[in-house]
Amino acid sequence: MEAMTNQTGARARHKTTTRRAIQTAAIELYEERGYDETKVEDIVERAGVSQRSFFRYFPYKELTLFSDDHTEHLAELVLTAPSHFNAIETLDWATAQLFLIPTTELDRRRQAIRNQLGDDARVQRQLAYLHESLSIRLRDAYVRRLGIDPADTSDLRPQILVGLYLSLATEVSGRSQSPEETRQRWLASLRSLL
């Protein structure tokens, strides 16, 4: 049992290492040559992985421009928040935990490349897709957290909480203040609205 857990842990670590190696190589090449001029072949060569491995982690090249670790983490946080918290307190706690995760150098460089690409249609579509998949995971987490029967479509609290999170995320990404500062203002405004 312990051996199995170790193995699973080693596999998870290997996955993270491979993923990060691909992303680092990709960002370096985008910075050196530009996004459009970089081919998947160039990335796999620099990262020292196979093309098959690349496509297992990044079915589309655009995906190398994004990291979805945070969004996966958010749904988890909603489920693990102290059980006596109500829905708004859960949102408060989960976003506070999320925003404690420091932005890495890789995140910052990735964001800079995305900004250069501006309103490139592929990037826009990918962002829309990520928003969509985050929304589904987060909604499901709230459905479980609030003990709602998944077949009951009349209780729309999970959808509303997702909408609130998306509006907070938009606010945070559009401001120069620290995420935590914006988050606190945003929550104070939400509370004064209620």
Next chain:
Amino acid sequence: MEAMTNQTGARARHKTTTRRAIQTAAIELYEERGYDETKVEDIVERAGVSQRSFFRYFPYKELTLFSDDHTEHLAELVLTAPSHFNAIETLDWATAQLFLIPTTELDRRRQAIRNQLGDDARVQRQLAYLHESLSIRLRDAYVRRLGIDPADTSDLRPQILVGLYLSLATEVSGRSQSPEETRQRWLASLRSLL
């Protein structure tokens, strides 16, 4: 003064008529030949307007697929809601008024063409742009309604109310029930969350 008002009224009516003529001709042609196969020249010929006139109303051909009358109307409704309503009551009242506007046959046909185009990048970009411009107008309406100093960036109630409206709109467009039914469930859920 009265003559001027009449003239302004006549001009506004003429604008609406021209706009509608272009949209009707465009939708008919999209249905007959497909969106990509329809040229701006074909649309202006059928609508009996000049190309210059077409581009004054629709700077991009994609725009013929959308009607933004409702969104303009929403910001106005927020400003004209009974003054004793608080922010959530205003949202309730304004969306109730908005959803009273019947969906026209043209709206339904336009929506069907958009659905056929699926996740076409141009349509997606246009939707994102419309969301963005609706958000700005609606936020400004709430800033005025709530008497917030526009220079004060710490009060984020307007942004939150915009986020709430967008989440309601997403819910309405994704459901088979009547908009009013979804709206009422959504507001009941919002109230139970607060």
